Amino acid sequence: MKTRDQYIESLKELKSIIYFEGEKIESVVNHPLIQPHINSAAMTYEVANDPMYEDLATATSHLTGKKISRFTHIHQNTEDLIKKVKLLRLIAQKTASCFQRCVGFDALNAVYSTTYDMDQKLGTDYHERLKKYLEYVQENDLMVAGAMTDPKGDRSLSPSKQADPDLYVHVVEKNDKGIIVRGAKAHMTGMVNSHEMLIMPTAAMKEDDQAYAVSCAIPIDAPGVIHFFGRQTNDKRKFDEMDQGNAKFGIVGGECLTVLEDVFVPWDKVFMCGEYKFSGTLVERFATLHRQNYGGCKAGVSDVVTGAATAMAEYNGVSRASHIKDKIVEMMHLTESLYCCSIACSAEGCKLPSGASYPNALLGNVVKQNVTRNIYEIDRICHDIAGGFIATLPSEKDFNHPELGKYIKKYFVGKADYSVEDRYRMARLIENMTGGTALVESMHGAGSPQAQRVMLLRMGNLPHKVELAQRLAGIETNQDEKK
Amino acid sequence: MMRKKMKIGVKYCGNCNPYIDTRKIYLSLYKDLKEEVEFVKWDNQTYDVLLILSSCPTDCAKRPEFHGPIIAISDITIDYYSITVEQISELLKQKIRLLM
Ligand SMILES: Cc1cc2nc3c(=O)[nH]c(=O)nc-3n(C[C@H](O)[C@H](O)[C@H](O)COP(=O)(O)OP(=O)(O)OC[C@H]3O[C@@H](n4cnc5c(N)ncnc54)[C@H](O)[C@@H]3O)c2cc1C
Numbered sequence: 001m002k003t004r005d006q007y008i009e010s011l012k013e014l015k016s017i018i019y020f021e022g023e024k025i026e027s028v029v030n031h032p033l034i035q036p037h038i039n040s041a042a043m044t045y046e047v048a049n050d051p052m053y054e055d056l057a058t059a060t061s062h063l064t065g066k067k068i069s070r071f072t073h074i075h076q077n078t079e080d081l082i083k084k085v086k087l088l089r090l091i092a093q094k095t096a097s098c099f100q101r102c103v104g105f106d107a108l109n110a111v112y113s114t115t116y117d118m119d120q121k122l123g124t125d126y127h128e129r130l131k132k133y134l135e136y137v138q139e140n141d142l143m144v145a146g147a148m149t150d151p152k153g154d155r156s157l158s159p160s161k162q163a164d165p166d167l168y169v170h171v172v173e174k175n176d177k178g179i180i181v182r183g184a185k186a187h188m189t190g191m192v193n194s195h196e197m198l199i200m201p202t203a204a205m206k207e208d209d210q211a212y213a214v215s216c217a218i219p220i221d222a223p224g225v226i227h228f229f230g231r232q233t234n235d236k237r238k239f240d241e242m243d244q245g246n247a248k249f250g251i252v253g254g255e256c257l258t259v260l261e262d263v264f265v266p267w268d269k270v271f272m273c274g275e276y277k278f279s280g281t282l283v284e285r286f287a288t289l290h291r292q293n294y295g296g297c298k299a300g301v302s303d304v305v306t307g308a309a310t311a312m313a314e315y316n317g318v319s320r321a322s323h324i325k326d327k328i329v330e331m332m333h334l335t336e337s338l339y340c341c342s343i344a345c346s347a348e349g350c351k352l353p354s355g356a357s358y359p360n361a362l363l364g365n366v367v368k369q370n371v372t373r374n375i376y377e378i379d380r381i382c383h384d385i386a387g388g389f390i391a392t393l394p395s396e397k398d399f400n401h402p403e404l405g406k407y408i409k410k411y412f413v414g415k416a417d418y419s420v421e422d423r424y425r426m427a428r429l430i431e432n433m434t435g436g437t438a439l440v441e442s443m444h445g446a447g448s449p450q451a452q453r454v455m456l457l458r459m460g461n462l463p464h465k466v467e468l469a470q471r472l473a474g475i476e477t478n479q480d481e482k483k
Numbered sequence: 484m485m486r487k488k489m490k491i492g493v494k495y496c497g498n499c500n501p502y503i504d505t506r507k508i509y510l511s512l513y514k515d516l517k518e519e520v521e522f523v524k525w526d527n528q529t530y531d532v533l534l535i536l537s538s539c540p541t542d543c544a545k546r547p548e549f550h551g552p553i554i555a556i557s558d559i560t561i562d563y564y565s566i567t568v569e570q571i572s573e574l575l576k577q578k579i580r581l582l583m
């Protein structure tokens with residue numbers, strides 16, 4: 001396994017092409033925009049090497065029997081599924097931002113089980129290729145970005161019906177050595193500080209969309225790959241310290257747009273190429289595995305938000321007010337409800353034909369649906385408790401200014417027991433954790449709310465519920481018998 | 484002849500949502516017993532006693548294969564008997580000394 005420092009060193013060897021505001025970023029390491037996201041991802045390496053956390057952060061490879069980072073593991077039982085959720089909560093408590101590595105973890109698990117099913121049905125050898133690739137990832141403890149979401153253009157049209165064929169990643173050429181892919185993947189979490197990306201289709205494909213049913217692994221610095229690092233509401237503050245709020249770990253996962261301009265992929269890294277009937281299975285498995293996570297990581301972030309609200313109430317001198325205590329209890333209740341869902345969908349997991357374990361999909365979708373609401377509510381309560389100054393504070397430069405600083409320190413004072421700087425720092429942390437960028441991640445990350453509702457309708461067995469009601473109401477449930 | 488020090492293998496749970504601070508418990512134990520026993524990591528050496536430190540009652544720390552005596556702290560219990568936070572370190576020391 002890599003240590004934290006070895007992970008960061010390994011990023012220096014990459015020759016990736018990354019742009020921000022028209023400028024090329026020469027090295028991601030130590031770049032003020034990207035370093036916080038690197039620190040966050042590095043935490044996944046740090047905990048794996050710490051005896052306090054290794055029980056969650058490591059696993060035994062079912063391929064080699066070696067001790068590996070859990071982020072490169074294929075779940076073997078429900079205990080693995082539960083430990084994943086606990087691990088995510090643990091790391092999020094330390095970073096209070098996205099540590100990015102779960103996306104590739106889920107992608108590996110989804111592609112692992114789907115390639116097995118494909119090979120059984122079609123006689124292909126994708127699963128063997130995936131196993132070899134997985135061994136390479138485990139051996140080198142690589143960070144893999146999970147690349148599913150395409151730009152999608154007109155959402156009412158299928159990939160092959162789009163005006164521009166590149167709005168979904170597709171195969172443009174096949175030869176005896178491999179394939180060439182073109183298109184782009186959007187909102188790519190942790191991509192610029194990963195080693196590899198695992199491409200998956202974004203939706204279930206039909207026969208016309210065969211070229212779009214593609215899954216493959218690509219190094220993030222492969223020829224033809226261009227990344228555009230995304231803006232965040234506070235990105236210019238990354239050049240300050242206090243004003244960032246969470247200077248060490250940033251906000252969300254440092255997302256980017258990744259363009260694939262005719263990128264060659266050798267056959268041994270291709271895990272789906274035209275088998276459109278399996279694209280739906282792959283998407284559904286990835287979605288469930290990814291939705292499972294959110295009551296882990298978001299519970300961890302909410303633990304910090306709750307702690308920040310409690311501290312702020314104390315700094316403001318209102319911590320003894322009964323409505324404040326009640327609101328903090330509500331924050332904890334909402335947080336633990338999210339966690340319960342993630343634990344439940346893991347405990348109710350099942351085995352897939354490949355032998356891998358898989359969360360309960362119905363409950364997994366409930367997790368994510370709740371996250372699209374509870375996080376907004378938790379953050380709303382935090383805003384209520386913290387007060388308006390989290391949105392209107394003057395800058396760190398004014399705070400530290402030799403002549404002007406005295407005014408800020410005088411008028412932003414709270415309870416006498418605490419320093420103005422502590423109150424200022426906590427306000428910035430709250431602003432960072434509960435602001436727009438973080439909220440949108442809870443809404444759309446792992447799929448927009450409607451995507452989960454569609455799954456609930458499909459899996460919730462409504463006819464059974466109707467029958468239950470009819471039976472109790474004394475209504476004949478078998479209509480044929482009645483006739 | 485000098486008696487060989489007893490070795491204690493230490494294993495933590497993953498500490499995802501701790502009720503107690505097991506690192507603190509270990510450090511206090513280490514400070515008080517380091518002359519009498521040797522503490523080692525559970526997975527890279529042999530040892531005479533296994534100490535499991537779980538920070539909540541779920542006690543999900545995976546048990547390695549070990550056939551000797553095991554002492555388990557999980558939240559405010561020692562070997563599943565309820566104690567208080569204040570008692571943890573002292574009772575742990577007593578248990579370890581009984582095994583020496
Ligand atoms: C912070 C962040 C990080 C992310 N990280 C990753 C990542 O690492 N990897 C990855 O693959 N993806 C990632 N995503 C992408 C995420 O999965 C998508 O944002 C999500 O699936 C929604 O897609 P979209 O953003 O294109 O929104 P849209 O699909 O445009 O959705 C907008 C609205 O339109 C509705 N809609 C969409 N299509 C239809 C239709 N055909 N009919 C009716 N209504 C429709 C939706 O329900 C929603 O209400 C990330 C997103 C965010 C915000």
